[in-house]
Amino acid sequence: MDKTVIGIDVGGTTTKIVGFCKGADGTKTLIAPQFVRATDPQTSIYGAFGKFTAENDLELSDIDRILMTGAGASVITKPIYNLNCIPVPEFSCIGIGGLYLSGLKEAIVVSMGTGTALIHAKKEGEKHTIEYLGGTGMGGGTLIGLCRKMLGVDTIEHIEQLCADGNLENIDLRIKDISRSQYHGINENLTAANFGKVSDLATGSDLALGITNMVAETIMMLTVFAARSYGLRDIVLIGNLTTIEPIRQVFERHAETFGVRFVIPENSQFGTVIGAALNDGE
Helix, strand or coil: CCCEEEEEEECCCEEEEEEEEECCCCCEEEEEEEEEECCCHHHHHHHHHHHHHHHCCCCHHHEEEEEEECCCHHHCCCCECCECEEECCHHHHHHHHHHHHHCCCEEEEEEECCCEEEEEEEEECCEEEEEEEEEECCCHHHHHHHHHHHHCCCCHHHHHHHHCCCCHHHCCEEHHHHCCCCCCCCCCCCEEECCCCCCCCCCHHHHHHHHHHHHHHHHHHHHHHHHHHCCCCEEEEECHHHHCHHHHHHHHHHHHHHCCEEECCCCHHHHHHHHHHHCCCC
């Protein structure tokens, strides 16, 4: 059996793991990624590794090396079961993973997790050029924190269920609410002020949708500005927030307005860990 390279992304509450098996012709085959939750990084790392190798029938002798990234990766200071563990920069992993999943050669890659990071990534031949552009504290942490405090709900599944019945007309002030004339062709449905028109009659569903919309719109506008600064149209979205339907809808709704193309590829939530497994120290 060809040797497998394993990537592990150790987040605050979730650890993700993926593998690539390299064939004789040099092609790399993706082994379906997985994730586990745990109360501490070390437990989640070993739990993810054990689950992944067992479910994919991998022996230790089948594994070449482990490439690790993420905020919690520093807890591993020695080999895992005598396998070499190599730390790789998270921002490089974001860029490499985003380009791999999208099939693009150049794009703004946006990792939407607890917070949000923006990367300019470009691939020429086998070499990647990765540039960290900055980010925002808006992300999954904001979404869950505000929903917990305002609504007493702190699971993504319940937040999504609430959003399904929400109405932004009871929450946000839009361009059409402040002017009867056109703003030089600007879409009248664009938000002028998040939570700028909160009604006393706003329901929990309205508030949940308003919070979700605020997080998504803030991230969206930053990505648009970043893309424009590089003369690009392609923006690749990865990270856990890409799996939340009301957040996806915000990007889909505004792509044409801002002349960009938002790409949410298959396995988008695993973009960073896939980039880790493909990272050769770039």
